[in-house]
Amino acid sequence: MLYKFKSRAVADLIMLEPQGRQILEIIGKTPGATGIVTVAQIPEAIAALESAVAAEEARRAQQAADAAQEDADEVETEPVDAVHLRQRVVPFIDLLRRSAAEGYDVVWGV
Known part of the structure; x- marks a missing residue:
């Protein structure tokens, strides 16, 4: 399933279901x-997304610091996600900002 985010201000933004669901839950x-x-x-949604990104980056930094203090072979780490939340939300935040600037709502459908 895909999420298609639409606004009259910009082109459609299409996301896979897990990422679209995650962003919707964050906002x-x-x-x-x-x-x-x-x-x-929109301003509250942008703030929520930026806060979630900051929290994820702080968590990753803490994990890296913890791993550096202990033997890396003994530490269980969660799988490395090649694409971080910041990279996933940047296009959505851009869509929100441009929509707000032009006074348009953002809608989604599957």
């Missing part, structure tokens, strides 16, 4: 077949 929206982020909700 406090219920992942579903359709939905909307109104212009009034």
Whole structure:
């Protein structure tokens, strides 16, 4: 399944279901077949995404520091995700900012 985010301000943004669901959950929206982020909700959504990115980066930095202190062979680490949250949300944040600047809501569908 794909999520297709649309706004009259920019081209459509298409995401795979797991990533689209994650972003919707971060901004406090219920992942579903359709939905909307109104212009009034966009600043809060951007702040939530930026906060989630900062939290993930802090967690990764702490894990790296912990691994450096202990023998790397003895430390269990979670699998390395080749694409981090920051990289996934940048296009969505851009879509939100440009939509807000032009006064358009963002809608999604599957």
